[in-house]
Amino acid sequence: MASSEEEVALLGVSGSPFACRVKIALKLKGVEYKYLEENLANKSDLLLKYNPVHKKVPVFVHNGKSISESLIIVEYIDETWNQNPILPSHPYQRALARFWSKFIDDKVVGAAWKAVFTVDEKERETNTEEAMKALQFLENEIKDKKFFGGEEIGLVDIAAVFIAFWIPIVQEIGDLDLLTSQKFPKLYNWSQELVNHPAVKESLPPRDPIFAYFKVRYENLSASK
Structure with missing residues (x-):
């Protein structure tokens, strides 16, 4: 404390x-x-x-x-603060955690965002494909673990909260299927575990206002086409 x-x-x-x-x-x-x-x-x-x-x-x-x-x-x-470590203790595992966290920011966040909030249809398709490829890498990486950090939440899980909470919101607004149980079953199961973890659940914003905000933004974008 x-x-x-x-x-x-x-x-x-x-x-x-x-x-x-x-x-x-x-x-x-x-x-x-x-x-x-x-x-x-x-x-x-x-x-x-x-x-x-x-x-x-x-x-x-x-x-x-x-x-x-x-x-x-x-x-x-x-x-x-030493209690409840977020990064692994082993240098190699720490390096991997940093790699995948940066991968999420570089390859998932921007592409998923642009897949919804971009006027140009071709650019939307390109970003959708890029986001899907990136999510496939994460699907392969999570394997059968509960979290990327193993049994406990780690750096990659925290970095990937965008995938677990924000992607389902924006994909519903943009009528996309980025993260589904059919396409990415392991990643989807992980996302459910993450958003229901007490530390995450208590830290997430209320869904409805976020959904309403992005919906208005999407409708304004669509109206400008």
Whole structure:
């Protein structure tokens, strides 16, 4: 637990999968923190002060020192608070966890997003194919494990919360079949385990407002075609 002398704060947006990663890590560690909701249309002075480079969330503040980028924040949390390790202890396994976490950001997040929220049909098809190929790699990697981290949630699981919670929302809005029990049975089962894990369930935003927000965004995009 964070001691009373420690200042621990998270600047985020409730619908952000990246801020959600940090919330999950803090929940797993049992670290108490102050959450500060940001309005990215009217960024606070605090956000501009603590993340002047990217001016984005999440930003993690620990005793006056700020850290940006969700995966870097999660690793920092893991190294600062020893209980309930998030990264494996073996160097090779740690390297693999970092590889797959970066793979998710590089190959899944952007492609899945563009598969729904892109006007050009050909570009949508290209991004759908790219997302599907990436999900197949993850299907092969999860094998028959409960989580990517084994029996317990690890870095890759936290990184992949976008797949487990956000992809089902956007694929429903965009009428796509990215993550289904038929196409990716192992990954689908993993996603159900993850979103129902207590630390994750308590860290996820309410589904309905997120769905409504993205639906309006999708309809506005479709109307502009």
